[in-house]
Amino acid sequence: MIVKALVSYDGFNYAGWQKQENALGIQQVIEEALYKITKENVDVVASGRTDAGVHAFGQVFHFETSKNVPAIQYERALNALLPKDIRILKTEEMPDDFHARFSAVGKRYDYFCSYDIK
Template sequence: MRIVLVLEYDGSRYCGWQSQPEGCSIQDALETALSKIAKEAIRVITAGRTDAGVHALYQVVHFDTLAQRPISAWIRGVNALLPGDIAILWATEVSDEFHSRYSAVERRYIYLLLNQPVRPGVHGKKVGWYHQPLALEKMQAAGNILIGEHDFSSFRSAECQARSPIRTITQLNISRQGNLLIFDLRANAFLQHMVRNIIGCLVYIGKGKYSAEWMCELLVSCNRIYAAPTFSPAGLYLAGVKYDCGWCMPELGEVPIIPGLSIRN
């Protein structure tokens, strides 16, 4: 049978999603717990791999198993075996046609950026930080340029293994809550480091180093060397994976990230 899971995690102390020989990844922790419940080796397939230090509010995985277990075992049973910073939120049995990656039609990422003169302490691994004032209007104007289908070669990692750099961004909204800037991006898919590279470029524009039109130049250049450095992973959250309604996947509700801040659909 095929089981699909929705989970959340704090990626601060992990080497990313993908399994590593050292066993330091979120995938390693999840597969270890699932294998104990199933009493057989379990390998999971994810909707999207997150980098070291990146968090998830809504990550989707599926796996195949011969084990007959109640759904509660795949939630409460697995949670009892997982580290405290990883949790299964939802599970169900699905048909073999479902694929966590290839059935997905949209991904959503949230980036939280603290914009104040001094660095954070308590929430240092939950938010990005920039010390100089940032102009929200200029950043939003630049972000609007990226909406639509484009070649995002200027924003992909040199190690990115995607066959094509063409992606379609359907939403890039920037809002402010006090000293916190909230970047909300949706696309059919994202390239490796794409969101963090976009954030770095928007920060350059927000602090006045470039005009909003610089974003057009980056798109046309299709060359990573002209863009800003990759921004910190600390403030990045995988916040949603969308599927056709026929799969009956749950939606992300209101989720508190840090005191006083909730992320909504």
């Protein structure tokens, strides 16, 4: 089963989306939570990646699992295991040909910069 998820996160405590050998990425945190749920090594595929400290308000990712669990239950289960700065907004089952990156029809990036004037 292919499950699509919509995630929101505060990237302040993370080294970006992608899992890394010497830093903590959002992908790693989600994959570890999925392992606790499925007892499978699940690869999470995102529609795109973010850099260290960058936030996301609606990033799409997908994963494949052999577990016969309704997709909506992954939303609740993941949110119970994930830290409060990573929230799953929605999960749904998708057709076998769905791919978070290649099925995307658009992406939007908003840049907000702030600084102190002294």
